Amino acid sequence: MSQSQWQWENATAGAVAGFATVAAMYPLDIVRTRFQVNDGRATNYPTYKNTAHAIFTITRLEGLKGLYSGFFPAVLGSTVSWGLYFFFYGRAKQRYSKNREEKLSPALHLASAAEAGALVSLCTNPIWLIKTRMQLQTPLHQSRPYSGIYDALRTILREEGWTALFKGLGPGLLMVSHGAIQFTTYEELRRIMVDYKERKRKSESDSNLLNSFDYAVLGGSSKIAAILLTYPFQVIRTRSQQQRPSNEGIPRYMSSWHVVKETARFEGLRGFYKGITPNLLKNVPASSITFIVFENVLKLLRRMGRND
Template sequence: MPKSFSGSSSLDNAIAGFSAGAISTIFLHPLDLVKTRFQIDDTVKGLNGKRLGATFNTLKTIFVKNKFIGLYRGMSPSFVGSTLSWGIYFYWYDLIKRKKANGDRLTKLTAIQHLTSSAEAGLITALITNPLWVVKTRMCASNRSDPGAYKGLIDGLYQIIKYEGFFGFYKGIIPSLLSTSHGAIQFMIYEEMKKWRLKITPDKDRERLDNFEYLLMSGSSKAFASITTYPYQVIRTRLQNQKNEMKYLGVFDIMKKILRNEGILGFYKGLAPNILRVLPGTCTTFLVYENVNEFFKEHARYD
């Protein structure tokens, strides 16, 4: 059994992931809010958020209309969803990797093993947390004063189960499950970059990279995964934003309507605030995660 702080290395990873998700969400939620509003906008042809100016103008408009608290609309489901997602994800990711390693060092895993481990952990996480993301999407898409707007996470969950039933919690689940490809690509690249660094600089500590390396590798892997898989986020957001009215009949109907009415760039609406959010968000998440995990290793109480 590997050394651990809590009695389980997988639980250590879950706590580290929970901490990382909490910190990144607190600081970067306003950009997530803007990204969501761009994604649900189906009235403008083209890339409505392609310029950074559009992102900052939207932040300014929200602030002027709803003050500082308006920038944190949807914070409760986002905070719970993000912390829970990262905690669950890293728990299962570590557990699955160790099972695949079968007692060997985790650095011996292949790129495909990292890809499949990440995808499996992502599927489990998506199934558990999708209800939270439905509430978060709808809160970010509305203002507190709008008719029928959710007051918070509990109110949102209550209204969904009351008016839409259990399956209302799983709107957008298909693109959410497809989104595991995003995490799988990101983690495969991240893990392979770490292995590559250890190979070319064997004289350095083989168990730990420095913080700059974590930032560089997490940012690079996230940027590549974001650009290649971004369209599913637009599709998922629009599905999740539907309440009782059915503007879209499903994934393929959304794809057809976006392509016809908004063009290919419609699949990339909100990309600018998304990149602005995910790069510092991912760098912060991985930096906190790796350092908390390192702290646990240094203060391990169990063998």
Template sequence: MEEQKMGEVTTENPISDRSPVSLLSQVKYEHLVAGISGGVTATLILHPLDIIKTRFAVNDGRGHNIPKYNGITNAFVTIYRQEGFTGLYRGVTPNMLGAGASWGLYFLFYNALKMRLQDGNIDKPLSATQHMICASEGGFLTLLLTNPLWVMKTRMCLQYEGAKQKYEGLVDCCMKIYRDHGARGFYKGLLPGILGVSHGAVHFMVYEELKRNYSVYKNQPISTKLGTIEYLAFAATSKLVAATVTFPYQVIRTRLQNQNYSYNGVLDCVNQTWRYEGWRGFYKGLGPNLVRVIPATMITFVTYENISHLLLNYKLNASANA
């Protein structure tokens, strides 16, 4: 075999032989911690609006002993007058656990899936479709782990005067659901929840596209930390789009989880809602929901972005100084 001549270019390409980045190697606890922090902070501040949104969503206008309110302000005043301050924070424990776990796990899974597609390079741009796929996969994994918390949160939020079932706390709620419905009771509303994964997909796709286009406009790497105003604006815009497009699934999911009235599955709930309320029935509670979720998302994302950047930079600096 002839020796290779000096300066001759070889055909080997070490880059092409590089093994693909594994998903596990991209799992970073910093995203989990930052997501939990954002979710818990937003929930503690805005839980009363979640109470109001939940009660609006289950009110189908056909009685069932469900209290009726004339708008958000009337609902807030009525609940406070009849149930006190604690009434505005019914279900806050499972809501806080659910929001913290959901946002933490969502950001953890989403970023790991995204980094795998980026081959570990955080400045490698992805398409809108790729962002949507990562968000859908992350949302599905998160839903399977957190649906029991959302069932308990919904039931505890619906403990008004005359309700069929009352709970003395999170543990009591858990035990009664298992006693009455078994393990399947914790997964009521799972099917519309799976359909609702589209909400997170639309939300994160719009958010990432806004950040990417802004970074292109500013001629800076897409991983560059933005200002608080930019994060607030992008979070609010993306949430408004996603919430409006996908809100009907939330109404159906909430009604299926309601302990005070029963439907024979998703299709029965959809049929009855359409029959008695028309298309407007699928958007009941949209107003208070937007009032709640847009500020909540703004708080969550600003908290997440700042804490995640802080933790990741601290880890990077610690490694550099080691």
């Protein structure tokens, strides 16, 4: 198999995995985003007691449509992000493993994941900004709601300029550590699991040793580690990207550092972990779905490539 074919197989499998993940878990993403921006001072966002209450309230006030606000940019962003991530990650791993017969070390896995994450963040930040804005449109929202992704893009460019599309990029780049931690943990746990199963069944190849349940466990475990260590960056990015009303006497966030100072001042450490429960409920199973789909689609593509 050529190097370019291997990279595009990774990209295709990643894009399919990203789409499947968003479609399955999206309502919890809405809840997480609304928890993240609610600092108790703005009145244009509803207050929810917990995740279940949030889902019930959004459904009652906004209908099922409310649970899928911003779904199109989320699907677009996730599909593009995962496709690019696995593509850049595969390229980086191949480059680092050149002339190396042994498997990559944890440090090189970390470097590959960090490189891929930084490139993806730069490419997709405008999509995530639009998704966040559309997720936060509620019946209490005071500005004109966006009618769709194109209207959102056009309005943001007209009213705020092109630089607004990169709000939250700073914490987004810091969140590269999230993917780096997740993928390094995944690769190391995968290696341990494969080594263990190889001792049990030496006749089988690496690709046949692990099944979908194994990928689910690996994906979920690696996601938990990444979320616990990097969640504050997500809160900072989301708050940087929101539109705060200026007529309530509450200053808008001017920068990511301003978000950090205001959150620490008014909410303390707890403020940096708002929405972590729906985030875990969404992302742990979502990560399992992602890696199940990715690994199985990759197997299918490689099998088809060998048959050509």
